[in-house]
Amino acid sequence: MSEPVKTAQVTYGGAVPDAPDPIAEAHRQWSARWPEHADRMAAVTSVMRAQQLLLSMVEAALKPHGLTFAAYEALRLLAFTRTGTLPMGKVGARLMVHPASVTNVIGRLEQRGLVERRPSPDDRRVVLAAITPAGRELAEEATAALHEAEFGLPDLTPEQAAAITRALHTVRVSAGDVTGEPR
Incomplete structure (x- = not known):
């Protein structure tokens, strides 16, 4: 049997090898083919991956309960x-x-x-x-x-967390989920 692959500390939906960022590689590939869409592809893929990671960390904090x-x-x-x-x-x-x-x-x-x-x-x-x-x-x-788990975001400052909320609010407004400015 082969040696286990070193993985990220928290994973969801399977282990991720300790290797170059797959989203950065996808962005590179997209940039070569469809440069006008590369940043949005990387943004949505990053949000999806972050959602998986955050859900995993939040559910780990809730599991003992x-x-x-x-x-x-x-x-x-x-x-x-x-x-x-x-x-x-x-x-x-x-x-x-x-x-x-x-x-x-x-x-x-x-x-x-x-x-x-x-x-x-x-x-x-x-x-x-x-x-x-x-x-x-x-x-x-x-x-x-x-x-105590800082909602899975221990390395973010309050300002960074607020900036993410504002950016995602813009996405939600664009999708028709909510209206107006964040409170």
């Missing part, structure tokens, strides 16, 4: 509300996910006693997701873990 990032987001969203409840449709809209994904995540959290589903007292057709005391406690513990 038995949470995926999607489940954490749902718990944190409910914990942020004044009453600890939101209609299932609003959970999906605020998390920007399909209703089926919300049903799946809330169902798994409900099985663990972290969330309850109940009818709305104002409209029986509306189902509310409600965080339980155990869910609140876990949301706080998981938030502390993400703070």
Whole structure:
């Protein structure tokens, strides 16, 4: 059997050999063939790879708490509300996910006693997701873990993180996901 290949510290979807940057090589190839598109190709490929890496690091911080990032987001969203409840449709809209994904995540959290589903007292057709005391406690513990992991961005300054947010906001506006300037 051959020696294991040295890999990056954090990987997602398979190990990446410790070699020249594949995105830089793709940019070089693109520049030779389609130079007017090379920078955008490298930008989108970089964003996709960064998303894989960040998700891997965030989920590693959440794993000891038995949470995926999607489940954490749902718990944190409910914990942020004044009453600890939101209609299932609003959970999906605020998390920007399909209703089926919300049903799946809330169902798994409900099985663990972290969330309850109940009818709305104002409209029986509306189902509310409600965080339980155990869910609140876990949301706080998981938030502390993400703070300690610096959300997978320990080497960025706050200014660099804000610059990334602004740049990606421009992409989101261009795609019609949001409007206006970032707050």
